[in-house]
Amino acid sequence: xPNPPLFSSDELLRYARHLTLAEIGVAGQAKLxxxxxxxxxAGGLGSPxxxxxxxxxxxxxxxxxxxxxxxxxxxxxxxxxxxxxxxxKTASARRRISALNPHVNVDTFDxxxxxxxAREIIRGYDLVLDGSDNFPTRYLVNDACVMERRxxxxxxxxxxxxxxxxxxxxxGPCYRCLFAEPPPADLVPSCADAGVLGVLPGVIGTLQALExxxxxVGIGDSAAGRLLVFDALQLRVREIAVRRDPACxxxxxxxxxxxxxxxxxxxxxxQFADAGxxxxxxxxxxxxxxxxxxxxxxxxxxxxxxxxxxxxAGSHLxxxxxxxxxxxxxxxxxxxxxxxxxxxxxRTACALLVRAGFSPVRSLAGGLDAWARVxxxxxxxx
Amino acid sequence: xxxxxxxxxxxxxxxxxVEQLLHVLGLDPRAVVVELNRQIIRRPAVAATPVAEGDVIxxxxxxxxx
Numbered sequence: 001x002p003n004p005p006l007f008s009s010d011e012l013l014r015y016a017r018h019l020t021l022a023e024i025g026v027a028g029q030a031k032l033x034x035x036x037x038x039x040x041x042a043g044g045l046g047s048p049x050x051x052x053x054x055x056x057x058x059x060x061x062x063x064x065x066x067x068x069x070x071x072x073x074x075x076x077x078x079x080x081x082x083x084x085x086x087x088x089k090t091a092s093a094r095r096r097i098s099a100l101n102p103h104v105n106v107d108t109f110d111x112x113x114x115x116x117x118a119r120e121i122i123r124g125y126d127l128v129l130d131g132s133d134n135f136p137t138r139y140l141v142n143d144a145c146v147m148e149r150r151x152x153x154x155x156x157x158x159x160x161x162x163x164x165x166x167x168x169x170x171x172g173p174c175y176r177c178l179f180a181e182p183p184p185a186d187l188v189p190s191c192a193d194a195g196v197l198g199v200l201p202g203v204i205g206t207l208q209a210l211e212x213x214x215x216x217v218g219i220g221d222s223a224a225g226r227l228l229v230f231d232a233l234q235l236r237v238r239e240i241a242v243r244r245d246p247a248c249x250x251x252x253x254x255x256x257x258x259x260x261x262x263x264x265x266x267x268x269x270x271q272f273a274d275a276g277x278x279x280x281x282x283x284x285x286x287x288x289x290x291x292x293x294x295x296x297x298x299x300x301x302x303x304x305x306x307x308x309x310x311x312x313a314g315s316h317l318x319x320x321x322x323x324x325x326x327x328x329x330x331x332x333x334x335x336x337x338x339x340x341x342x343x344x345x346x347r348t349a350c351a352l353l354v355r356a357g358f359s360p361v362r363s364l365a366g367g368l369d370a371w372a373r374v375x376x377x378x379x380x381x382x
Numbered sequence: 383x384x385x386x387x388x389x390x391x392x393x394x395x396x397x398x399x400v401e402q403l404l405h406v407l408g409l410d411p412r413a414v415v416v417e418l419n420r421q422i423i424r425r426p427a428v429a430a431t432p433v434a435e436g437d438v439i440x441x442x443x444x445x446x447x448x
Contacts, residue, residue, distance in 0.1 A: 045448045133448040156445040163445050179415060180424060183444045187413045191447035201448070229442065238389055240440045241420055 006030050011103060015057050028217040029057060033103075035216045038062040038125035040113055040141050042089040044191070044201030045131030045155045045208060047079035052209035054097045054104045058216070061097060062125055064109040065089040072382045076198035113137055115260040118144040127215060129153045129208050131201075133190060135182045136263035142167065142175035143260055146251045151215055153223075155208040158189070160197050162204035162230040165223050165242065166211050168251070172224040177245040182267045186348050193344055200232050279350070280365040281337060287375045296335035296362075301349040306341060310368060310380040320345045327356055336361045341382075343367040386438045401429040403439070415442045 006026070007015070018024045018032075035058050039046045042065040053061060067089050069080040084092035090108035097106050109121060113132070122128055122144045130141045130152060138156070145152040145168045152167040154175060167174045207228070214220045229238040250257045281289075289296060298315040300307060307317045318326050320340070330336060336358055338346035343366045350363035364371065372379035383394050385403075397403035400423050404411050416423045417440040423431050433439075 041448050043448050131448040133446065135444075135446045138446060156447060158443075158445045158447040161443065161445055163442075178422070178442070179444060183413050187410055188444045188446060196447055227442065238440070240417060240442060245422070 006033070011057070014101070014103075018056070023219045024217055028219070031216050031218070032057045032213065033059040035127070036060040036062065036125045037212055037216075038064065038122060038128045039131060040064050040128060040137065041131035041133060042077075042079055042093045043067070043073065043131055043133060044076045044157060044196065044198075045205035046093075046129070047077045048202050048205035049129050049131060049155075049209040049212070050079055050093060050097060051100065052206060053212060054101045056209070056213055057101065058104065058212075060105040060107065060125075062107040062109065062121070063090050063093050064111065064113050064121065065093070066110060066112045070381065076196065076201050078202065113140060115140060115262060118260060119148055122148050122150055125150065127151050127153065127212055129155075129212055131155060131205065131208070135185070135188075136267045138175065139182065139267065140260065140263045143250050143257060146174050147258070147260070153208045153211045153215075155201075155204040157196055157200050157204055158191060159194055160200060160232040162200050162232070164204055164207045164211070164228040164230070165226065166215065167224070169215075169222070169224045171244065173242045173244040174248060174251040176250050177248045178227060178242050180245075180248075185267060186344055186351075189344060190342065192342055193340070197232055200230075203230060203232070279360075279362045280343070280347070281362040282365050283371045283374045286337060286364055286371075294334075296337045297331050299330065299336055299338050299349065300340070301338055301345050302340050302368075306382070309382050310372070312339065312368070312371070315339065320349055323349055323352060327353075327358075330358065332358065337364060338362070339364040339368060339371075341367045342369055383433075383435050385433065385436070388439075388441060397433055399429060400427075400431045400433055400439075403433050404428070404441075407441075409441065413444055415444075416440070417442070 015029050018029050019026060037053055037058050039050055042063050069084040069087050069089055069092050071085055073080060079096050080092045088110050090110045094106045094108055097104055118140055128145050128150050132138055151169045154165045154167050156163045211223050214222055225242060227240045227242050246253045298312055300311055300315045300317045301320040303319050336353060338349040340346040346363040350361050353361045369381060372381045385392050385394050394406060397406050400416055401411055411428045419438050
């Protein structure tokens with residue numbers, strides 16, 4: 001009995017421009033169709049990557065994300081639209097991908113990638129594309145990819161800078177060969193705290209899709225062994241050679257890290273070693289003490305536009321950058337609680353105030369985002 | 383001292399070590415990875431690694447956003 005045809009006439013037409021390319025053709029398109037790619041994060045990087053991989057005819061896309069679509073995502077996360085606000089990103093992604101190319105199977109994981117599930121999820125795919133937005137997840141993805149021997153298309157972004165590489169291919173380096181250990185958490189801001197040009201993840205996420213497709217089809221020179229650093233403002237690309245480190249703890253000749261660890265704690269440990277002076281207060285505890293007679297002075301260190309979106313009644317606004325010159329506005333006979341969006345800038349402010357002799361000072365853990373989650377659900381999140 | 387930093391020729395006064403160079407450039411050693419003549423200098427070695435005329439240095443920032 002003859003084998004059923006690989007592609008329907010609809011698919012042949014859909015992929016016609018690929019089939020015409022000698023480097024892809026029917027054989028390459030068949031490789032794409034049988035490929036399984038896991039996207040960690042359906043955010044700024046995951047959005048363009050998912051769209052281009054789906055359009056290109058990658059047979060199965062897995063998407064891990066536990067977030068819901070937020071209005072502030074739409075400046076760059078082109079997989080989601082205004083109607084999807086409040087919806088799980090995985091559900092929004094599935095709908096959009098199916099509308100773009102119904103021949104793609106979409107697996108959704110509406111959960112955070114964690115040490116308990118990472119290896120099992122990653123094992124089910126041929127290649128992993130990292131579009132996560134934090135260092136604990138980046139180290140987790142890298143280590144799990146090394147342990148499961150899955151290539152990792154790395155991309156990351158902040159402000160106007162993007163980075164791209166291909167890690168964990170035979171003989172090549174892994175993320176830790178370059179970034180052996182994480183920076184103190186307060187030192188490197190997130191996109192939420194420092195901003196990101198919306199089109200930048202479009203550039204880097206699209207390059208990640210490009211590297212994934214080249215690897216699957218087996219064409220061209222990959223980004224393995226080199227880190228591309230893209231400067232959007234200068235429109236320059238630097239290329240830095242990265243070699244596998246034989247002493248790497250996870251992919252070296254004698255690895256000492258052979259099981260996944262608690263990445264939040266590990267990345268947080270270096271954070272605490274640095275801003276050891278920052279003592280945190282949980283949102284619920286702060287809500288209680290604000291009812292008391294000797295309520296603390298609440299110092300909001302975000303930017304004015306953020307304050308305009310949402311703030312605590314009675315809080316005092318001094319953006320972090322202005323704080324060193326405006327200490328005179330703060331009381332010295334009363335506890336100060338510093339707050340920001342997610343709790344990173346407020347920790348820096350807290351440490352700054354302690355050094356300036358203020359006491360006691362505490363920082364709201366998780367920022368106003370945590371407050372909106374556990375204390376005041378009516379507060380506008382962004 | 384003439385150095386090539388991130389592909390650009392730069393004149394730098396008084397930087398004997400990688401740590402001093404980062405200080406002159408206003409960078410925190412914990413927030414970057416430094417390659418000196420294509421060799422990555424790990425964080426514990428940054429203070430003790432000398433910099434010399436003509437060295438080629440690449441500085442990569444930790445970037446985690448997505």
